[in-house]
Amino acid sequence: MIDRVKLLYVEDEPINRKLFQLIFDKDYEVLTAEEGVQGLSVLEKEQDITVVISDMNMPIMNGITFINKAKEKFPEKKFYILTAYMISEEIQSALATGLILKCFGKPFNRNEIVAAIEQDINSNSLEKNNLSNN
Amino acid sequence: MGRLHQMFFILIAGMLALSGCLAFSIFRDASKLRQLESTRYKLFSMGEELKASSENLTNYCRSFVLTRERVWEQKYFDLLDVRNGVKPWPNGHAISLKDSLLKLGISKQEFVKLMFAEDKSNELVATEKRAFNAMRGLFTGSNKQFSIKGAPDTLMARRILFDKSYMAAKKTIMDPIDDFRGMMNNRISAEIKQQEVQNDMLMKLILLTLFSGALLSFYVILVLRKKIIVQLFDLEKSNQELELTLQDLKKTQLKLVKSAKMASLGTLTAGVSHEINNPLNYIMGAYLGLSNYFENYGSQEESITNLLLNSMKAGVDKAAQIVKGLNQFSRDNSRFDEDCDIHSILDNCLIMHASQLKHKTEVKKDYCLEDFVVKGNVGKLHQVFANVLSNAIYALPEQGKICIATRKETQNVKVIITDNGCGIQTEHLSQITDPFFTTKPPGEGAGLGLYITSSIIDKHLGQIEFESTLHAGTKVIITLPIA
Known part of the structure; x- marks a missing residue:
C-alpha cells in the first residue's frame, strides 16, 4: 500500500477541525492547526505534507495570507481554501494566479474535495513521470 | 453696457x-x-x-x-x-x-x-x-365865471x-x-x-x-431687445444646464440609494451566510461521520437510521442552497461577463420568495427544456427577476396564479412572467419604469424597482415589455440575448 497522503487542515473552529479529521481520516493522514502561524510551524516540522486546506476567516492572518507565506517556502504543495463565505475577489485572484488550486464551500462536499485532490495529485505524478521518462 | x-x-x-x-x-x-x-x-x-x-x-x-x-x-x-x-x-x-x-x-x-x-x-x-x-x-362874464x-x-x-x-x-x-x-x-x-x-x-x-x-x-x-434676446438665450442655456445637472443629480442619487442598499444587503447576507454555513458544516460533518459509523458498525434499525441520516442531508442541502441563492443576490461586482444560467437564477428567485408564495399562490413553471446562459451580471439578473416576481406577488389576490415561462427565440431568450393580479392602469404603463414612480402608499415603496430593473436589462442589451389588463393581470416579457 502506498503511503497515505499527508494533509494539513487549518481552521479556527474546533468542531470543524474534529469533524474534518473524522471524515477524511479514512482517505488521508490529517494534521490540523488552529491558525496560520501554527500552520506554518506544522509545515516546518512535517515536510512531507502534500496537501494544505485552509479556512479563510481566521485570527492573526486570513487563509490567503497564510497560503501566500506557506507557498513561498513550500511551492510544491497543493493549496486549497475551504470557506463559509462566497468566493471573494481575493480568492478569485488567488485562483487566477494559481496560488490555490480550488476553493471549496461550506458545508463541505466530501466527494468534491476527495475528487479534486486525487486529480491534482495524479496530474502532478503524471507530470513527474513524464519528466523522468524524458 | x-x-x-x-x-x-x-x-x-x-x-x-x-x-x-x-x-x-x-x-x-x-x-x-x-x-x-x-x-x-x-x-x-x-x-x-x-x-x-x-x-x-x-x-x-x-x-x-x-x-x-x-x-x-x-x-x-x-x-x-x-x-x-x-x-x-x-x-x-x-x-x-x-x-x-x-x-x-x-x-x-x-x-x-x-x-x-x-x-x-x-x-x-x-x-x-x-x-x-x-x-x-x-351867463359867463369876462372872468369866464357864470357871473x-x-x-x-x-x-x-x-x-x-x-x-x-x-x-x-x-x-x-x-x-x-x-x-x-x-x-x-x-x-x-x-x-x-x-x-x-x-x-x-x-x-x-x-x-x-x-x-x-x-x-x-x-x-x-x-x-435692449437684442440684449434681452441674448440674455434670454443665456438663461435658456443655463436652464438646460441646470436641468442636465438635475438629471445627473437624480441619477447619482439613484445610484447612491441603490448602492447603499445593495452594499448593506451584501454585507448582511455575506455575514449571515457565513454564520449559517459554519453550523451547516457541523451538521454535514456529523452526517458524514454518522454515515461512516453505521457503514462500519452497522445499524440495528437500518431503515430508520437511513431515513434520519437522509433527512439530515436533505435539510443541510436545502439550507445551503438557500444561502447560496441569497449570496447570488447580493454579489457585489460590476462585471457583465459572467455566465448567467437563467433557469437557475429563476429558481433562486422562487426560493427567495417561497415564504410569500406558499399556500396562497399556484406557481407554474413552464421552462424550455434547453438551459440558457446569458453573459452578464449574475447578481443583477437575480435582482431583475426577483423584482418582477415580487411585483407579481404584490398584485395577486387571495388565491393567485403566477406562471413563469422561458422560450428560445433565435438569438434571444424570452422570460414571460404572468400573474392574475390587479393589473396596471393604461395611463400608468408608460410611467412604471420612471424613477420614483409608485402607486404604492407612502412608505411602502420608493418607486425604484422597475426603474432599476429596466436599467439592468438595458445594460444586458435586453428588453422589458408589459402587457396588462386592469383587474385581470399582467404579463411581463423580458428578452435577453443568449451568449
Whole structure:
C-alpha cells in the first residue's frame, strides 16, 4: 500500500477541525492547526505534507495570507481554501494566479474535495513521470 | 453696457420732462391769450360806453333845452357822475371810465389819445353847462365865471347845443376815441399775434421733443431687445444646464440609494451566510461521520437510521442552497461577463420568495427544456427577476396564479412572467419604469424597482415589455440575448 497522503487542515473552529479529521481520516493522514502561524510551524516540522486546506476567516492572518507565506517556502504543495463565505475577489485572484488550486464551500462536499485532490495529485505524478521518462 | 443704459434712461427722462415744461408753458400762454382777448373785449366795450355816454349826454341836454323838463337835466348830471366815478355803474362799482381803462393797461400813446378825448369831452361838457345856465339865466362874464345874471335864454341854449361848432366839438371827442380804439385794437391784435407765433413755436418744439424721444426710445428698445434676446438665450442655456445637472443629480442619487442598499444587503447576507454555513458544516460533518459509523458498525434499525441520516442531508442541502441563492443576490461586482444560467437564477428567485408564495399562490413553471446562459451580471439578473416576481406577488389576490415561462427565440431568450393580479392602469404603463414612480402608499415603496430593473436589462442589451389588463393581470416579457 502506498503511503497515505499527508494533509494539513487549518481552521479556527474546533468542531470543524474534529469533524474534518473524522471524515477524511479514512482517505488521508490529517494534521490540523488552529491558525496560520501554527500552520506554518506544522509545515516546518512535517515536510512531507502534500496537501494544505485552509479556512479563510481566521485570527492573526486570513487563509490567503497564510497560503501566500506557506507557498513561498513550500511551492510544491497543493493549496486549497475551504470557506463559509462566497468566493471573494481575493480568492478569485488567488485562483487566477494559481496560488490555490480550488476553493471549496461550506458545508463541505466530501466527494468534491476527495475528487479534486486525487486529480491534482495524479496530474502532478503524471507530470513527474513524464519528466523522468524524458 | 450698463452706463449706456443709464445714459439712455436719463436722456429719455429729460425729454419727457422738457415736453412737460413746454406743455405747461403752452397752457400758460393759452390763458394769457384768453386774458388778452377779454381785455380787448373790455376795452372795446368801454370805448363803446364812452361813445354811447357821450351821445347820451348830448341827447339829455338837448332834450332838456327843448322840453325844459328838469328830469333830463337830472339824467344828464347823473350820467356825468357815473362817468366820473362819483356814482356807481349799474353793476354797483363806482369807477370813472378813465380809471377803468387805465386799470386794464393801455399804452402811453393810447393814454394821450384818451386824455385828449377827455379834455375835448370836458370842453363839450363846459359848453353844455353853458347851455344849462342860459336856461337858468346865468351867463359867463369876462372872468369866464357864470357871473352875469339875466332872463333865462332858451333860444341861446338851443343855439349852443345845435350849432355847427357844437357838432364840430362833438366830433373832436369821437375822433380820438375812435383813434384810441383803433390803436388799442392794433396793439392787442399784435400781442395776440405774437402770442400765437410763440404758441406755434412751442407746439413745434414739443412735437420735436416727442418725436426725438420716440426715436431714441425705439433705438433703446432695439438695443435692449437684442440684449434681452441674448440674455434670454443665456438663461435658456443655463436652464438646460441646470436641468442636465438635475438629471445627473437624480441619477447619482439613484445610484447612491441603490448602492447603499445593495452594499448593506451584501454585507448582511455575506455575514449571515457565513454564520449559517459554519453550523451547516457541523451538521454535514456529523452526517458524514454518522454515515461512516453505521457503514462500519452497522445499524440495528437500518431503515430508520437511513431515513434520519437522509433527512439530515436533505435539510443541510436545502439550507445551503438557500444561502447560496441569497449570496447570488447580493454579489457585489460590476462585471457583465459572467455566465448567467437563467433557469437557475429563476429558481433562486422562487426560493427567495417561497415564504410569500406558499399556500396562497399556484406557481407554474413552464421552462424550455434547453438551459440558457446569458453573459452578464449574475447578481443583477437575480435582482431583475426577483423584482418582477415580487411585483407579481404584490398584485395577486387571495388565491393567485403566477406562471413563469422561458422560450428560445433565435438569438434571444424570452422570460414571460404572468400573474392574475390587479393589473396596471393604461395611463400608468408608460410611467412604471420612471424613477420614483409608485402607486404604492407612502412608505411602502420608493418607486425604484422597475426603474432599476429596466436599467439592468438595458445594460444586458435586453428588453422589458408589459402587457396588462386592469383587474385581470399582467404579463411581463423580458428578452435577453443568449451568449
